[in-house]
Amino acid sequence: MKLLIDMNGLTDFVDERTLNGFSCDEWSMPKHDIRVLERCRGLCRENKCGHYGTNWGCPPGFDLDLEAFLEKYSRAFMLKRRFTVDVTDADSVRSIAREVQETIRNVMTEIRSKGVECQGFADGGCTYCGECSYPEPCRFPSALVPSISSIGLDMEGYAKDNGEEFAFEKDAVTMYGLLLL
Numbered sequence: 001m002k003l004l005i006d007m008n009g010l011t012d013f014v015d016e017r018t019l020n021g022f023s024c025d026e027w028s029m030p031k032h033d034i035r036v037l038e039r040c041r042g043l044c045r046e047n048k049c050g051h052y053g054t055n056w057g058c059p060p061g062f063d064l065d066l067e068a069f070l071e072k073y074s075r076a077f078m079l080k081r082r083f084t085v086d087v088t089d090a091d092s093v094r095s096i097a098r099e100v101q102e103t104i105r106n107v108m109t110e111i112r113s114k115g116v117e118c119q120g121f122a123d124g125g126c127t128y129c130g131e132c133s134y135p136e137p138c139r140f141p142s143a144l145v146p147s148i149s150s151i152g153l154d155m156e157g158y159a160k161d162n163g164e165e166f167a168f169e170k171d172a173v174t175m176y177g178l179l180l181l
């Protein structure tokens with residue numbers, strides 16, 4: 001059954017401070033596409049990021065696809081924030097990615113505390129524990145923030161459908177996080 005929520009925007013549910021400087025816009029619900037899912041899973045199996053088979057936020061540990069989520073959720077919100085950073089500085093970029101996950105996690109927790117079911121997604125594997133317990137059971141399932149690519153979402157096409165163009169800059173990175181409610 002789909003959840004119907006009467007609200008104008010996510011800030012009706014979430015304190016501005018929890019949003020941590022991220023903007024938040026309602027986007028169309030993403031569309032399931034089996035070809036995109038298979039392409040994403042293939043890229044994950046290539047394991048260029050080194051997270052495949054090491055984290056409950058990535059395949060094969062996290063193996064629900066978008067079709068399963070579309071059955072449960074009815075609204076999508078995109079969090080976005082631009083960070084000034086030297087994009088060749090891998091440690092700084094990693095630390096920003098952790099901050100993005102932390103924000104998504106905090107927003108998710110706040111929404112759930114108001115009785116609304118939601119799931120957040122960010123870039124890369126879940127970083128909550130530092131070292132994931134995979135393949136042992138996840139220590140904190142309610143804190144799990146899976147990778148957006150694990151659900152088979154073509155982020156570039158999805159962004160375009162919602163009037164958003166990805167910008168690649170040398171001295172800044174714009175980070176995104178998806179929330180399904």
Ligand code: SF4
Nearest residue numbers: 056126129132138139
């Ligand atoms: S909460 Fe911890 S154990 Fe669970 S997926 Fe995240 S890092 Fe792994």
